[in-house]
Amino acid sequence: xxxxxxxxxxxxxxxxxxxxxxxxxxxxxxxxxxxxxxxxxxxxxxxxxxxxxxxxxxxxxxxxxxxxxxxxxxxxxxxxxxxxxxxxxxxxxxxxxxxxxxxxxxxxxxxxxxxxxxxxxxxxxxxxxxxxxxxxxxxxxxxxxxxxxxxxxxxxxxxxxxxxxxxxxxxxxxxxxxxxxxxxx
Numbered sequence: 001x002x003x004x005x006x007x008x009x010x011x012x013x014x015x016x017x018x019x020x021x022x023x024x025x026x027x028x029x030x031x032x033x034x035x036x037x038x039x040x041x042x043x044x045x046x047x048x049x050x051x052x053x054x055x056x057x058x059x060x061x062x063x064x065x066x067x068x069x070x071x072x073x074x075x076x077x078x079x080x081x082x083x084x085x086x087x088x089x090x091x092x093x094x095x096x097x098x099x100x101x102x103x104x105x106x107x108x109x110x111x112x113x114x115x116x117x118x119x120x121x122x123x124x125x126x127x128x129x130x131x132x133x134x135x136x137x138x139x140x141x142x143x144x145x146x147x148x149x150x151x152x153x154x155x156x157x158x159x160x161x162x163x164x165x166x167x168x169x170x171x172x173x174x175x176x177x178x179x180x181x182x183x184x185x
Contacts, residue, residue, distance in 0.1 A: 007179045009125070042133075046175065051076045054094035054154075056141055057179035059083075059172045062090070067103045078103055081176070087165035090176045091142070093155040096184075101155045110134055115141075137161070143177075156180060 024093030039133050046057040052075030058064070066076040069159055077095035080103075082088075093101035106113065115130040130141040158173050160166040 007177070044103070046179075049079055049081070051092070051094060053077065053096040053183050054092065055179075055181045056092050056176060058090060058176055068093070068101070069094075071099070079124075079160075083169060087161040088158040088173075090173055091140075091155070091157045091159065092176075092180060093153070094180065094182050095153065098146070098151055098153045101144075101153075104140070104157070104169045106131055114139070115151065122159060123149070139166075152182075154180070154182060 003077050008082040008122070045060040046059045048055060051066075052070030052073040053112075055081075058081040062081040063084075065078060065080040067078040068076060070077045073096065077099065078091070078093040078101060081090040086103060091104060093099075093104070110133060111131045112134055113129060114132045116127070117129075118125060118127045120126075124145055124147040127144040127146075128142070129144070130139060132139045138159060138161050140157060142155050144153065144155045146153050155179055161168075
């Protein structure tokens, strides 16, 4: 029983740390202060993916999997970018207006919501959440931003097999996240 409690506690702590890492709130974890991890992903070039209403830079070695076709223009509202070893995948959902990122819908039969936090910033509501596979095979963490009373929504996140994969691709994920540009008509 005790090891099960520790496992839940460790999972919650890992979720909180990931949220703090995504926000750059951990001491010494901002881009300019991060030391190179021992097994960091190799420095590679970046490519640009253009969705129907967004543009984002991703590591050149990653494969692109466009997901949800746009309802308002030619192209896609979401896409996934998968590392060569498939241990990490970056995700973006950025339609012209609001909508649902149905391609990353929570599956309560196979997954558990391990962390969730919401914050209001002006007219924007920010929601950070982490989902874990019940079998322990992966975690995924997202930042959902809803603005203008639900009219505009973006979701950006990362799927990772384990903490080592998350650490290995931390810099590339930050570059990806920071590069997102959303277009308007």
